[in-house]
Amino acid sequence: MEYNFKEIEERQRQNLQKNNIYKVTEDKNKPKFYVLDMFPYPSGAGLHVGHPLGYIASDIYARYKRLKGYNVLHPMGFDAFGLPAEQYAVQTGQHPAVTTEINIKRYKEQLSKIGFSYDWSREIRTSDPKYYKWTQYVFLKMFHHWFNNKTQKAEPVETLIKEFEKNGNTKVDAACGDIPRFEAAVWNGMDEAEKDDVLMNYRLAYRSKTKVNWCPALGTVLANDEVKDGLSERGGHPVVQKDMMQWQLRVTAYAKRLLDGLDTLEWSDSLKEMQRNWIGRSEGAEMYFDIKDKDEKMLVFTTRPDTVFGATFMVLAPESELVDKITTAEKSEEVDEYVERAKNRTERERMADAENITGVFTGAYAINPFNGKEIPVWVADYVLAGYGTGAIMAVPAHDSRDYAFAKHFGIEIIPVVEGGNIEEASYDAKSGKMINSDFLNGLEVKDAVEKMINEIESRGLGKRKVNYRLRDAIFSRQRYWGEPFPIYYKDGRAIPLSEDELPLTLPDIDDYKPTESGEPPLGRAKNWLYKGKYKYELSTMPGFAGSSAYYLRYMDPHNDKALVSKEANEYWQDVDLYIGGTEHAVGHLIYSRFWNKFLFDLGYTVKAEPFKKLVNQGMIQGRSNFVYRIKNSNTYVSYNLRKKYDVTEIHVDVNIVHNDILDIEAFKKWRPENADAEFILEEDGKYRCGYAVEKMSKSKFNVVNPDDIIEQYGADTLRLYEMFLGPLEQSKPWDTNGIEGVFRFLNKFWRLFFDNEGNINLSDEEPTKEEQKIIHTLIKKVGEDIERFSFNTTVAAYMVCANDLAKIKCNKKEVLENFLIVLSPFAPHITEELWQLTGHKDSVINAKFPEFKEEYLKEDSIKYPVAFNGKTRFTVDLPADIKKEEIEKAVLEDERTKSRLEGKEIRKIIIVPGRMINIVI
RNA sequence: GCCCGGAUGGCGGAAUUGGUAGACGCGCAGGACUUAAAAUCCUGUGCCCGGUAACGGGCGUGCCGGUUCGAUGCCGGCUCCGGGUACCA
Structure with missing residues (x-):
């Protein structure tokens, strides 16, 4: 009987569906x-x-x-x-x-x-x-909760209100917006709208102004990567930075727990590292610098407070409110111009171009609180408003970006840690002895940091601070096809629906563009009002909500x-x-x-x-094929001859190429202009194509559809081949050509169950020692490999087993049934079919994974590789249970050893029992 | 720029903890069966040199160096490719 995968797979699909075999319940047993x-x-x-x-x-x-x-x-x-x-x-x-x-x-x-x-x-x-x-x-739950830093937990807003009524916010330590302290009397004197405004600063889902990339022409907000050089990627319209009321989620409240939780997870180190970088915890201090001749202070966050004696300039982010306040009259025009320019670049653009060092001196000076030195304050866009305090003290001797900036503008560089050479580069390492630093001199960096923070705190200049890079998630999208917010507006106040009013369903609209006035598409919904009166929120939730x-x-x-x-x-x-x-x-x-x-x-x-x-899982890349057309002609020259001509490389559909050999007839039919194409073939009369590994995409004609593979080879072959391609986590190109190998394997596996006449033919006889060894080697390997997600080697093990069993014409029922069960996760259809043909009523899914028995794998002898100076020269078979001394004796007595040793002295013999022998001469 | 991966035959890859480099498959070459083909089966296949052959020798896991009796796997320094990205103080 032939392996008719089409029939088998169709039958088993229906069978398994019909019997509801994949349905699961909460089975407590x-x-x-x-x-x-x-x-x-x-x-x-x-x-x-x-x-x-x-x-x-x-x-x-x-x-x-x-x-x-x-x-x-x-x-x-x-x-x-x-x-x-x-x-x-x-x-x-x-x-x-x-x-x-x-x-x-x-x-x-x-x-x-x-x-x-x-x-x-x-x-x-x-x-x-x-x-x-x-x-x-x-979302509503988040709206109704705040984050208590003391308990590190979300708590209901009601508890917060009670506290406000009693003590104001004076005793509250919450993850919240920038809100001043107030007493209970102040709270109790507020009206509803004022109270709402205060509470917005505490809710885990809250509304506040954020900067967005606004494109007036498109009437919508754009993502960073939709903006190129200040223009929208679609249409090339100008994009401006605009403040907009947006819903946000206070993810930052959970920064510590998100970071700490990583340690409990079995994720790859690289992935955890990415998350750690994203959360971006850094320890340091916040400290104030007075501004000379102004009644202003500048707050900076630094991870290197120890280097404060090396601070030779300060930098404010262009967005900083302080810029206007401290810029001197003669500098204001220059500064305004710079700020204006910086504002209309997206954050990503500002960071992408690291080569262009830009900045402007504000004319103002900060006072170093430790030595009274005047430090010039600059505005530069390498400092971002959203991180830390939006202001830094720059220490060019020990920070590479500050260094580049100082070099560019000719600012003084003072080393404060031993170890670097400031003529060449900054010394960023956090080790070495402090110099030029008054009371810190001679200390190790680590100790200096501690001492400085204590000093900052005791002098009332600032405080120890843990800073996170993570930002709150902007949760509004000016789109239609997303979840509507369960929010309506009454007198400008955002009012939540009650839970029993959910879901608030998405209304139909007749056009999906933003409205003329720049409202999101939901602005077009007719009579979409809460209780017929109040306007709903018009933005929708982002992709990550659902x-x-x-x-x-x-x-x-x-x-x-x-x-x-x-x-x-x-x-x-x-x-x-x-x-x-x-x-x-x-x-x-x-x-x-x-x-x-x-x-x-x-x-x-x-x-x-x-x-x-x-x-x-890694990405599956496409494997593209090329043909080479001689310029200004309709003649195609084969890969190895292409250099003799002036050719254009053209993508050709990979589905009409086999092992890089072009199917010329199919090519002529592929496109009308190919019908009368001519070809310059290689000596073997074939047209050979070039190839490249690239992204799988329509435009490169390298897309392979699983339906086509299933049509030609079946789903079991597809499953096996996808796994056989290479390690799961690695990116690798798809090349259909190798698929024959796994297809042949399934055919071979199928034939194991049948005699020459095509009848199921299994023997109930006890398996031989050899047969047991073959199948138990597989059982062991499959279990181990699946557990470590090494699916490509599992497939190889199946092939080895099928080859070995075919060689000895094994048809023992016990052996083949074990094979069938361990193969079933990879090839569910063929195994299900054979499971039934061998007389089982239940599905193989409910079978038991066979137990691996060590006793079958025991070897009487071991083939030892014998190496001389690390190079393997021959192997010897030795009993498995002999001692090191006996191994040495046996090897030295071997003729081949003797002939190699002629006249040479043995300096050392390394023997690893069960593994190898190395003779050093 | 920074972070994280990766590089092994003609190709995809294997070698699980430092112990026979190239499992398994594709491709290729040769053979069996066949009138022929398909399918199937068998043999060979890292590269170079010597030999009719059995076989022998050398080289070999991106490059340069190191540790080790022994390195694809460890350490230092590079090159190239892929992915991520936020100049994060």
């Missing part, structure tokens, strides 16, 4: 295991062969865990809100809900063919009101009373394995950790961290 994929945005282009890589890996792991006796939650859903659907709507007028629905349908079709073990009954879509009700719900708590919803996706029930959450707890791409390393993975910590504070989740283990 089994340990739980939660395997999650980063859910996809359903784009109009459909899946290409790179998308399922992570899904296949997680599916293999999920199936493996099931075989190991776990109750595995392995759901899938869609991150269905997003910009592409909206842009398509702007162009075509089609409702994003309609196109999104079509795209999801296509995604599901494609996914279902690959044979994933998803429990589709748990599917979620972020754009479904039944789902986003809970996104809005969490993806921040989705993992919780899968635990209990149809619950209309809660985001997740206590029972379900207590059973499933957290995600044991999360697989996805590195592009979400800091965005999604910071925000979802933040949401989870907030929900944890409220008692809605039992785990402080949502994703215990995380694996980043």
Whole structure:
């Protein structure tokens, strides 16, 4: 019987669906295991062969865990809100809900063919009101909570109000905006609107002014990377920095917990490092500098207070309010001009160009509080308003950027730590002895920092400070296709809906562009008013809103009373394995950790961290092929002959090229202008193409669709081949040509079960020692490799096993059934089919992963490599259990050793029992 | 600029903790079966030199150096490629 993958896969797809085999419940008799994929945005282009890589890996792991006796939650859903659907709507007028629905349908079709073990009954879509009700719900909860620094927890705003009534904010230590101290009497004397304004400074979801890239022509806000040289990327319209009232989430409140939590996670070190850098904790001090002849002070944050005697200039960010206040009359024109220019550059632009050193002297001087020295104050755009205090003391001798600035403008450089050479470069290292620093002289940097901070505090100049680079998340988007805010406005005050009024559903509109007056698209919604009277918030939530708590919803996706029930959450707890791409390393993975910590504070989740283990799959790159057309002709010259001509390199569809040999007939049909193309072939009569590894994209004609692969080889082959390509976490090019290898393997595996007449033919005889050794080697290897996500070597192990068993014509039922079970996570269809053909009624999914028995792998003898001076020359077979001395004796008696030693003296013999022998001569 | 990865045959890759470099697969070459082809099976295949051959020798994991009896894996210094990014004081 032939391996008819089409029939088999179709039959088993239906069989498994029909029997609801992938459905999971909270089965308390089994340990739980939660395997999650980063859910996809359903784009109009459909899946290409790179998308399922992570899904296949997680599916293999999920199936493996099931075989190991776990109750595995392995759901899938869609991150269905997003910009592409909206842009398509702007162009075509089609409702994003309609196109999104079509795209999801296509995604599901494609996914279902690959044979994933998803429990589709748990599917979620972020754009479904039944789902986003809970996104809005969490937003409201954040609105109604503040963060108490003392308890390091979110607490209800009511408790804060009670405290205000009693003591004002004098005793409150909260994560909050810049708000002055007030007494209870002041609070109690405020009207509702004033109280609202105060509370906004404390809420975890709050409204405040932020700078945005505003494009008047497009009537919308742009992301940093949509702005190039002050112009919008789309259309090239001018972009200005504008203050806008925006909703924000007070992520910074959780900075410490987000940082500390990383230590508990099984994530890659590089990913944790990225998160640490993003959170950016730095220890130092905040200190005030008086301004000469002005009644102003300048507050700076520095991690190197020890270097204050080397501060030779100060820098203010162009946005700093202090700039206007201290700039002298004669400098004001120059400064204004500089500030104006800097303001209209995006933050990213300012940082991208590090070569251009710019800045202007304000004419003002700060006074060094430790030696009374006057220090010139500059304005420069390498200092950012959003970080620290927006002002620095510059120590060019010990900071490379300050150094470059000082060199450029000819500012004095005073070394205060021994070890560098200021003629050549700054000395940034945090070690060495202090010099030129009065009372710090002679101290090590570390000690000097401590002493200086104590000094700053005791002299009342400032205080010790831990600074975070993390910023609050801007939560408003001037878009249509997102979650509406459950907020309406009454007399200019933002009023939340009550929870029982959720969800606030997205209204239909007839055009998806911003309004003429520059309002977001929701401004077009007719009669969209709270109780027919009050205007709703017109912006919508960003992409990360819906993806921040989705993992919780899968635990209990149809619950209309809660985001997740206590029972379900207590059973499933957290995600044991999360697989996805590195592009979400800091965005999604910071925000979802933040949401989870907030929900944890409220008692809605039992785990402080949502994703215990995380694996980043690498990117699958495209492998493009090229043909070479001789210029001004319709003649194509083969790769190895191209240098003899003046040619143009042209991308050719990889689907009509096999092992870099062009299918000339297919090429002629590919495009009309190719019909009468001529070819200069190589000696073997073939047209050879060039190749390159690049991003997989339509324009490069290197996109490979999984549907086509499945059509030609089947889903099991696709799954195996995706894994066989290389290490999961590494980026690698897709090249369909190698796929024959795994396809042949599956054919070989299939044939093991049949005799020459095509009948199932398995023997109940006891397996031989050799057979047991072959299969137990595999059982051991598969278990170990899957546990360490080394799926490419697992596939190689399957191949070795099939080759070995075929060689000895093994048809023992026990052996082949074990093979079948350990292969099933990778190739679910073929194994399910054979499982049934061998007489089983239940699915192989519910089988037990065979236990590996060490006794079958025991070797009587070991093949020792014998090396001379580290170079292996030959091998000797020696009994496995002999001692070092016996090994040495045996090796020295070997003829081959003797012939090598002729006339030479042995200086040393290294013997590692069980491993190797090295003779040094 | 900074941070994080990576570089091994013609190609994808293996070598799990410093112990036989190149598993497995593709491709290629040769052979068996066949009227022929497909499929399947068998053999060979890192590079160079010598030999009809068995075999022998040298080189070899991006480059330069180091540690070690022994380095693809460790240390120092580079080059190139990929990804991320925020001039973060």
